[in-house]
Ligand SMILES: Nc1ncnc2c1ncn2[C@@H]1O[C@H](COP(=O)(O)OP(=O)(O)OP(=O)(O)O)[C@@H](O)[C@H]1O
């Protein structure tokens with residue numbers, strides 16, 4: 001594995017890579033790029049490159065998300081980075097369903113997030129492979145998604161950009177949600193304290209993905225937990241049919257269809273899944289299944305689609321590979 005392209009190791013760094021500090025410092029010492037050997041690029045974001053990397057002290061593999069400071073500053077994206085860091089820190093207490101943030105560090109040019117390596121890639125790539133996915137897979141992973149959304153609600157976080165590309169699989173084929181740069185931390189009311197033009201900038205700058213954007217986000221009204229329930233409905237529809245519920249030749253036309261709730265189900269769409277999707281893809285956020293649960297998301301758990309799920313022990317993932 002080579003070092004990060006463009007990161008020239010000085011003799012001192014090479015030396016420090018060879019002679020790790022005494023173990024007592026290990027756990028607390030601030031990491032740096034020289035603690036890792038960087039390997040292949042495993043993904044690219046709008047402002048990031050994600051590398052597979054190995055910790056030279058433990059040989060453990062990580063995904064390291066690297067962001068160029070110049071790019072962050074030029075595109076005024078610092079708030080996204082700091083939001084993602086803060087949300088990942090809040091979620092680091094959750095044992096399942098979210099990529100774990102081990103540490104962050106920086107050098108003169110870059111910022112680094114050291115994250116769990118989701119070894120088995122994106123959900124999207126499996127949805128695109130015909131005949132690979134069946135209703136059992138949909139049931140299992142919709143269950144893990146509901147459990148993940150319950151955790152987010154408990155931690156008072158709205159993801160706001162849920163989509164199959166942001167749902168990865170760990171080495172045991174459990175889901176790991178990523179990409180919290182657009183997330184909202186409800187408890188801090190940070191969205192409420194911003195002034196008018198900051199609100200306008202945030203709402204206009206949000207770059208969610210057309211097919212999964214909720215109506216309230218398009219209408220610039222308040223986005224809350226129910227925005228993630230809308231995305232859940234879209235993702236379940238896609239897991240069952242392999243298609244987006246709202247599809248058109250342009251983002252504008254997709255948005256129009258979303259605002260008019262213009263979508264239909266293929267003939268052979270699973271009946272109970274259809275009923276569940278219809279109860280999630282509701283224009284009024286407060287009327288979506290689960291939106292007003294005292295104990296989130298009990299009304300989704302009780303839906304017939306999940307009738308054979310033991311929520312306290314959902315068992316191992318289905319073998320779909
Ligand atoms: N922990 C991880 N393990 C494995 N692959 C990852 C991990 N995190 C990200 N990736 C891969 O890298 C890609 C880019 O991820 P990243 O979160 O940096 O960008 P992004 O925030 O999704 O992009 P955008 O800024 O457009 O939203 C992802 O689509 C995913 O395929």
Ligand SMILES: O=C(O)C[C@H](Cc1nc2cc(Cl)cc(Cl)c2[nH]1)c1ccc(Cl)cc1
Pocket residue numbers: 069070072073077078079081082085104105106111112113
């Ligand atoms: O070391 C830390 O943990 C704190 C720093 C703080 C920090 N330094 C920054 C410099 C720039 Cl240019 C942009 C952002 Cl968002 C910056 N955030 C930091 C480093 C890396 C990451 Cl991923 C986030 C924050």
